[in-house]
Structures are given as structure tokens and as C-alpha cells.
Amino acid sequence: MPPKISLTRYLVEQQRMDGHIPPELRLLLEVVARACKSISQAVNKGALGGVLGTAGSENVQGEIQKKLDIIANEVLIEANEWGGHLAAMASEEMDGIYLVPNRYPQGEYLLLFDPLDGSSNIDVNVSIGTIFSVLKKPDDRAGVEEQDFMQAGNRQVAAGYCVYGPQTMLVLTVGDGVAMFTLDREQGSFVLTAENVRIPEDTSEFAINMSNMRHWDVPVKRYIDECLQGREGPRGKDFNMRWIASMVSDVHRILIRGGVFMYPWDNREPKKAGKLRLMYEANPMSWLVEQAGGVASNGKQRILDIQPTKLHERVSVILGSKNEVDRVTGYHAKL
Ligand code: AHG
Ligand code: MN
Numbered sequence: 001m002p003p004k005i006s007l008t009r010y011l012v013e014q015q016r017m018d019g020h021i022p023p024e025l026r027l028l029l030e031v032v033a034r035a036c037k038s039i040s041q042a043v044n045k046g047a048l049g050g051v052l053g054t055a056g057s058e059n060v061q062g063e064i065q066k067k068l069d070i071i072a073n074e075v076l077i078e079a080n081e082w083g084g085h086l087a088a089m090a091s092e093e094m095d096g097i098y099l100v101p102n103r104y105p106q107g108e109y110l111l112l113f114d115p116l117d118g119s120s121n122i123d124v125n126v127s128i129g130t131i132f133s134v135l136k137k138p139d140d141r142a143g144v145e146e147q148d149f150m151q152a153g154n155r156q157v158a159a160g161y162c163v164y165g166p167q168t169m170l171v172l173t174v175g176d177g178v179a180m181f182t183l184d185r186e187q188g189s190f191v192l193t194a195e196n197v198r199i200p201e202d203t204s205e206f207a208i209n210m211s212n213m214r215h216w217d218v219p220v221k222r223y224i225d226e227c228l229q230g231r232e233g234p235r236g237k238d239f240n241m242r243w244i245a246s247m248v249s250d251v252h253r254i255l256i257r258g259g260v261f262m263y264p265w266d267n268r269e270p271k272k273a274g275k276l277r278l279m280y281e282a283n284p285m286s287w288l289v290e291q292a293g294g295v296a297s298n299g300k301q302r303i304l305d306i307q308p309t310k311l312h313e314r315v316s317v318i319l320g321s322k323n324e325v326d327r328v329t330g331y332h333a334k335l
């Protein structure tokens, strides 16, 4: 049996390769992974740890916060604020940016996260996750402000997620493909279990919340309608559908066996670009998908090229197997 490669060893080797990742970024990613281990512990305890249920508060986006949303947010902040590698953090669960307190040294990285993705699945024991994205402060100026976070996803230096499912897995890119690590609970470490992940270009599986069908735009309706017609329709084959309602789990499945995931704009709230958040969800997932040979678009534009204008910006998301995403964006172009 070949030796097990831990996340630490993987990162050290990435660091050695042509300056792929600097030591401070390696430290940052190790700390994020450690925080994910703690969150995984809390998730695993469930009712025994008193972590289920709502917290009785709302986040800045008007969503009811679950206890685990808040616990995961605190774990990530506490783990990351003292290491000296970060300048500031931003989270789906916090109104503004979180500056590293003065008593700690300041680094040059910015960390963004969705501490707990798939909140509606917490209390029903279905897979949930943590999504993270790392940017670099744009210049050497002292101090940091919200404007420093307004960088397109193509400027990310690392991105990934941790899925708390039957196995806890950390999935990561530093721009050199996608690697997957499985948590070995006896050893307490993440072990490399898949490398150079590739998303098949073709698929017969889609993921979308079908209950919103009547609210969708014409191109999305057309695409799903053609899938539903199966072998008798224009696509000439049957399609399967999956919707876990945790983006982390839906994207994880797509990275492993292909598929197309969509949370498109819909006319329930026409002024909102979409439901999912650009900086905490769409950007990190889009980079992972692209690094695995897939495509990520808002229908009209590559997600990674969108210039954000605010921290909690939302976006329409279509991502996954190349040929299917190209088809959906092609339908948008014909509109
Ligand atoms: P979060 O729990 O961080 O708010 O994100 C939930 C997101 C995403 O993970 C998932 O794909 C989608 O919301 C599910 O939405 P619906 O409940 O509308 O299907
Ligand atoms: Mn989320």
C-alpha cells in the first residue's frame, strides 16, 4: 500500500512546487481544516451536543439562524484570528467584515466563508457543509476595508469546502486541480483520497428545486422541460434528478459523477439576482468546478469574472458538466 498523504503533506508539497502556495497560505488552510474538524465534531454530536434547532436570531439577509450557523461561524473566527496570516474575514452570518483584533499580527489574506451550508438539513440529519474562499489583500497599505474584498472570483488563491456527510471530506483547490481528503477520525487528520478530480463533460442528471418551476425564466424552463421529455423528447435520453438542498452536497456529487446544478434567478423576487451568495458560495464552488474541467455561469457570464459590488451579493448559478452548462447558457443567448 502506498503511504497515506495527509493534508499537511499535500500542502507542504504544493508549497515546494514553484512557489505554488506561500507558507502563510499553507498555515491558513491548515487552520481552516482544523476548524472544519471541530465543526464536524459538533455536527456529529447533534442532539447530544445540544446543537440542533434555531438560535432565535436573523442574519443580515433576513434568514433565521440555526444554532449551528452561529457555532460554525464562531469556530472559524476563533481558529483564524490569532495566527497572523489574515487581515480580515467575511461571513454569510456577519453583517460587515471582521477585522483581526489589534492584539494579533495582521497578515495579507482575506478569508470568506459560508460557515454552515444547507441549514435546512441540520435538524433532519442530512449532509451539510462549510464553504471557504481565500483572497489576497489587493495592496500593501496598512489596514483593511470592505472594498478590499470586492475582487472577482478569478482572483481567489484557494477555495474549498468541507462536507459533513457519512464521511467528513475536505475538497480543495489552490489552482492546481481539485484534491479530496477524507477525515480519518482515529488519526484526527485529513487523508488524500482523490486527486486530479475531473467532471465528466456529459451527464443525464440535473439538480434544481423543481418547486420553483413556475417562477423560472424561459431558457431554464426550456432546458428542464427538454430533460423531462426524456427519450421521447429532443434530447433523446432519459434524465435523473437529485436535489439535496445543501449546495455543498449537490456540488460534491457533481465533482464525483457529473451533473448540472442550477439555482437560477426567478421572478419570486425579481430584483434579486438569485438566492446563492456570490462571495461565499458561487465563487469558491465555481473555481472548484472549473478546476475539475466543468463550467460555471450565471447564464450570461462566467461567474468567476463577475465584479462584486457588495459583500452579500447574490447571483444566479448554473454549474457542472461542460456540455450541459454550455447548452443552458446557449439557450440564454438566444433569448
Ligand atoms: P445556506 O444554508 O447557507 O443558507 O444555503 C442554502 C442554499 C444552498 O445550500 C442550497 O442549494 C439552497 O440554499 C437550497 O435552497 P431551497 O431550500 O430553496 O431549495
Ligand atoms: Mn449556503
Ligand code: MN
Binding pocket: 069, 092, 114, 115, 116, 117, 118, 119
Ligand atoms: Mn450558510
